[in-house]
Amino acid sequence: MSTVWACAFEDFLTREFGDGGNAIDDYLKRRGWKETASVRAYMAALRNSTMSLYEVSDIVRGTSFRARDLIRGGEPVLISERSATRTLKPWDRIAARVVRVGSQMQIGGGGLAFDHDTSEAFIEALRGFETLSSEEKRELAKASGQDLDETTVVDLPPTERLRAISPMFTTFWLLDLIDRAEAPEIPDLRNVEGDELVLCEVRYPLAAGTTIDDIQALLEARPEFRPATATSWNWVSLGKPAAASSNDSEHLQESLSFETRLEDSALVLGNVELEDKALVLAVNSRMRSDLGRALLSEILGARIGQPSVKTESVEQILASHDGAMPQQLDIPEDERCAIIHDHMDRHYRDALDRPIPVLGGESPRAAVRTDSGRIKVADWLKMIENRTAKSADPDSAMANYSFGWLWTELGINELRR
Secondary structure: OHHHHHHHHHHHHOOOOOOOOOHHHHHHHHHHHHOOHHHHHHHHHHHOOOEEEEEEEEEEOOOEEEEEEOOOOOOOEEEEOOOHHHOOOOOOEEEEEEEEEOOEEEEOOOOEEEOHHHHHHHHHHHHHHHHOOHHHHHHHHHHHOOOOOOOHHHHOOHHHHHHHOOHHHHHHHHHHHHHHHHOOOOOOEEEOOOOEOEEEEEEEEEOOOOOHHHHHHHHHOOOOEEEEEOOEEEEEOOOOOOOOOHHHHHHHOOOEEEOOEOOOOOEEEEEEEEOOOEEEEEEOOHHHHHHHHHHHHHHHHHHEOOOEEEEEEHHHHHHHHOOOOOOOOOOOHHHHHHHHHHHHHHHHHHHOOOOOHHHOOOOHHHHOOOHHHHHHHHHHHHHHHHHHHHHOOOOOOOOOOOOHHHHHHHOOHHHOO
């Protein structure tokens, strides 16, 4: 409530009424002598300010950050700020009023943290002003509280247009917040093929007369199965993973992708383990379960019986844990950090040559060959960097991972601003 109130109050303070009057002008005239020079300067700057949407970068904790205007363009500006820098992440998007007070740029008290999708929807709405019907223009003028005719809003310069529709920022932000509060979403988790993440355990009883040695010999003769221990194997892909369908590609644009690879970058499709009287296949999707069952039936034939299949969705896993924290491995922090960073290095180096749905199915290396592709790749890198920073503990290895080498590798460092 306090956030909405602050934004509404600043919208009021910057509004000019029919007679040209303004609340800040009136206050400074009547009571300005009570305020310090710095407060009067801030109020005067706020009076003519305009809320806009900014992308955050170059955060210096407790000191400053840079803000790039996503609506009006231009170079990023250095913002002097203390409290906000403690929670902001690289490439966050915020709606705020940027004001100059003396030699410094500051932000007003009414700031809104936008997620990527909501900010894109807002930008798209602004671009659509020119296509509004006469009725929609009249409604917009009425909602903005301005005495505007039906063509004024679309004809205004960008800054004046933003001033006229400033309540829209709060409306977009608030509706998105209410939706997420009423129906919190579990992240859409998928594997590299685009299949929904579902843990599947396929348990085969060994047929009468079948020995463990029989199973070992047959699996070790196949290149798809690489020994992990004396009685377990990694099932790996011998080629490139199957491309996601068009529907899956749409899902992947909004999902978190999960994959496991070996040291040589071979994609692990699942694990097979021999128990005393059973063979167990564990995979992370129903599609892989079907493929694995077909493959094992082909290889082992009558040596195994009919399998039992157990599945568990992400929702079921979370519910069964009931908030319990997983047990941490006793590994020194520097070693844990090195392991995680090494895994992320290999994951993203491989990703540079794989088709990415948000890049139109092109790999990042291919996409950067065109000007439009370079911009898309920069947006993709910003998105994964921002999501990683937000999803991890501030002091964790993931949060401390540097994505800078990816920008250098792709030759787009100049877009990292």
